[in-house]
Amino acid sequence: MSGRTRTVIAIDGPAASGKSSTAQWVAERLAFRHVDSGSLYRAATAARVRQGADVEEWTEDSVLDAARSVTLTPVDGGFEPLIDGSSAELEMRGERVTSRVSLVARMPAVRDWVNSLVRKAAEESDVVVDGRDIGTVVFPDAGLKVVLDAAPGERARRRLAERLHRTPTDDEIAEETGKIVLRDEMDAAQSVRAPDAVVIDTTHMKQSDQIARIVELVREHLGRSSAGKDALSPGAYHK
Ligand code: CDP
Numbered sequence: 001m002s003g004r005t006r007t008v009i010a011i012d013g014p015a016a017s018g019k020s021s022t023a024q025w026v027a028e029r030l031a032f033r034h035v036d037s038g039s040l041y042r043a044a045t046a047a048r049v050r051q052g053a054d055v056e057e058w059t060e061d062s063v064l065d066a067a068r069s070v071t072l073t074p075v076d077g078g079f080e081p082l083i084d085g086s087s088a089e090l091e092m093r094g095e096r097v098t099s100r101v102s103l104v105a106r107m108p109a110v111r112d113w114v115n116s117l118v119r120k121a122a123e124e125s126d127v128v129v130d131g132r133d134i135g136t137v138v139f140p141d142a143g144l145k146v147v148l149d150a151a152p153g154e155r156a157r158r159r160l161a162e163r164l165h166r167t168p169t170d171d172e173i174a175e176e177t178g179k180i181v182l183r184d185e186m187d188a189a190q191s192v193r194a195p196d197a198v199v200i201d202t203t204h205m206k207q208s209d210q211i212a213r214i215v216e217l218v219r220e221h222l223g224r225s226s227a228g229k230d231a232l233s234p235g236a237y238h239k
């Protein structure tokens, strides 16, 4: 560690608003590292699912105990939670985890566990961190705070297009919208928006435009600081 102050860019927003993929691209453009805080809630949930107990038996202690098998490991461009030393991406993104993760995320001790891992990751590099409460609870002094939002139906369409690799039907979008709205409700308590965040409604935006907008905002906010100078040189965006 050089001892200089690390830069944190916070990107918060609801499910499928584009946080993680956008954060990943912004991080790449700026040569920062990406930290996906939601992936840690998902990893803790997946680790508890592996133990096989009914969800009614999930206590804060039992989830924390299961989370001992999770490590946040540096990978190219960011960090990945491993469970028992192995990648568990499919498991973490599956329906069993998605339907239980909001319950786990309401457990204060689990939030403390996630927040300490995320803050530790940010000690070692400049980071773009995405989640629900990054600009308020985790990094209230973040150099730039962004909230990404989009209409529920559009978020449902994006999630399905990503999962199915095709254009979803109207019926599929309607069903997924119901799930997204339900998760918005279940996540309301832990979704705390910073009043000083720049809100970007991406409903009618191309992803490349929202990435460019955030990179521009980072340059406006941090461009003159010597800490950010090298990291803020133009990078290639090639999606
Ligand atoms: O990608 P998606 O928005 O579907 O979810 P995620 O970012 O992977 O987060 C999964 C879950 O973790 C959310 O539904 C929240 O319950 C929780 N979460 C949270 O409470 N606080 C955060 N900073 C990030 C995620």
Ligand code: CDP
Pocket: 013, 014, 015, 016, 017, 018, 019, 020, 021, 022, 158, 159, 162, 202, 205, 206, 207, 208, 210
């Ligand atoms: O992390 P979060 O759940 O908020 O969303 P994501 O997984 O990063 O994004 C969901 C999908 O929406 C990804 O396939 C993105 O490429 C896509 N998308 C977007 O993020 N922004 C747009 N303007 C259009 C599509």
